[in-house]
Amino acid sequence: MNVFHFGTGARRLFGIYAPGRGEGRTARAAVLCAPWGQEYLRSHRSMRQLGVQLGTAGFHTLRFDYFG
DSSP states (O other): OEEEEEEOSSSEEEEEEEOOOSOOSSOEEEEEEOOOHHHHHHHHHHHHHHHHHHHHTTEEEEEEEOOO
16 A cells, blocks of 8 residues: 655645555556545545455555545
8 A cells, every 4th residue: 555645736635556466467447536525434434445355356446535
């Protein structure tokens, strides 16, 4: 898992990249976009678990927090 910031200097976003761990030659990736507001608070754990499961299946995953 790689934690980093990206975007412009005034509007930097926090991201978490996890490389795929499965065996296979086909490169696959998923960008997980969290919902807004109260739904974000309630779905944080399930989004994390989804990222872990996708990584196990061989997907490179990127999760990020929106600006603001």
